Amino acid sequence: MRVLLSTYGGRGSVEPMVGLSVRLRELGAEVRVCAPPDDEFVDLFAGVGVSLVPVGRPVRPMVASVEPGSAVGLAQRAAELIAAQFGTVAAAAEGCDALVATGPLPVTAGARSVAEKLGIRYVHASHQPIILPSPHQPPPARRGRPLPPGVTDNRELWDVDARNANDMFGAAINTHRAAIGLPPVDNVRDYAFGDQPWLATDPILSPWPRLTELDVVQTGAWTRPDDRPLPPGLVEFLDAGAPPVYVGFGSTPLGADAARNIARVAVEAIRAQGRRAVVAHGWAGLDLIDDRDDCFAVGEVNQQALFARMAAVVHHGSAGTTTTATRSGVPQVVVPQGADQPYWAGRVVDLGIGVAHDGPTPTLASLSAGLETVLATATRARARVVAATMGTDGAMVAARRLLGETGGEGLRLLS
Incomplete structure (x- = not known):
């Protein structure tokens, strides 16, 4: 079985995928990873025997040059990420049985479109809960799109967030979808999450409320095994x-x-x-x-x-x-x-x-x-x-669930 992991972002978006890669390979799956080409990320995956397929620009110099909260250049960066999903990530996904995506919306919406075109299983994973719609919390504001002042109903605010996401990314996503013969989507954010998004956080440190409309699967945090000695x-x-x-x-x-x-x-x-x-x-x-x-x-x-x-x-x-x-x-x-x-x-x-x-x-x-x-x-x-109450191996929980639900019986090591 072959699994593609697609991510883009800083260390917090990349390192958990290293932990998942390790556990998937231990269970016999072949793992491919699409991630930013920063040298430290290449080294992280090389350290566990997984090759990185570079996607997009290096993250570190980019985040260092962007003013916090600024939307300047956002449209161009989003367009590049979306194009990369339909290009580089789509090519890497050929022959895979499942695609797990994390990162910003242009990445995950594009990744799900690729999985839909190929007819393979798709999983959206989040390493923090605040982006997942819930009546118990408001959405985070998107760059250049402040939430309306005076609105206190969280459901209304999440509706505003969905409209903002469509305005920011919908046209680009649907243009690429049309080019590969897929119909347009009218709610880019919810499309990216899918029917059952995964939350890769520890349930003690970061509990997800049970009474929500979104069917969230909480696996526990994905931590990479690290036995390196201290200098x-x-x-x-x-x-x-x-x-x-x-x-x-x-x-x-x-x-x-x-x-x-x-x-x-x-x-x-x-x-x-x-x-x-x-x-x-x-x-x-x-x-x-x-x-x-x-x-x-x-x-x-x-x-x-x-x-x-x-x-x-x-x-x-x-x-x-x-x-x-x-x-x-x-x-x-x-x-x-x-x-x-x-x-x-x-x-x-x-x-x-x-x-x-x-x-x-x-x-x-x-x-x-x-x-x-x-x-x-x-x-x-x-x-x-x-x-003493914390879980220790959310990555293994996720790997077993992914392979079990994707027909992972009788796997052999392919990488």
Whole structure:
């Protein structure tokens, strides 16, 4: 059996597909992956023996050049992604039995069209729940399309969101569909989700309400197995004293001034608590603020191993980092910058395993207050309790479900 995984986005959209790839191959499936051509993504898949078919432009330089929330250039980028689905992804899907897609709407609507044309199974997967229509939550605003002020009914807002999606992407999707002999769709967003979208989040950390019209399948989070040892220099630093505090903002881009400010505030606040710091560069470009020996800078590193040795984690609140920190049993200070990050910050607070910073720009006083809370004995104990309840292998749950529902009996390893 052959499965194609199609994704586009930052690390949070790509790395879960690595975890699913590993489990699918363990069950005997051949896996093909279409993803952005960033070197780090190529290396991620190469590390598990899966070749990446490059789609679209590299993501990292693009997100670094786009002003947060700006719609400038969005139409062109969306058109390129849609064309890539009907071109590169369609070619990769030839001979496949199923297509799993995640990422922005131009990707998933195009991917489902390809699956429809080929007559193969299609699954939409989301790694955070806020994009899935529910009467219990409002939709996130689309770039350049603010939600109408004064409207508080979530169902009405989701209807507005569907119309916005059609206005933004419907014409391009339907033009490509017509070119391959498919009829137009009148609700691009719901078409992309399909009849039964999958939610790849942990049900403890990110529960999906049961009483919703959308038939969501929650598999648990897709985490890639990571047994890489920590670098020797980092291990020496960790062994030289009490557990430090980690600060990193993952693949969320920050301007140079913002990165310097956050790094300075974070290190000073950590020092004020009598702690050492591990500073992760990431796409945000954080770095050390001086040459004192109580701080250590890291690049690409095994977060699962690193977080297990931290006293606390200060981060931006992505799905992946929040899940890894929660599973590690380490308390968190979440400083959300946008997108789904306020949602994850709220979940950390709801579970009592950390605090959410008010706004994206911490000060010495505000971050110090957050650290005082999470370093307290009660918060640290609560984080360990919640960690013990977390699931561990949502990727295997998803792989078994996909292969079982697609006739996966008697599979053989083909890749």
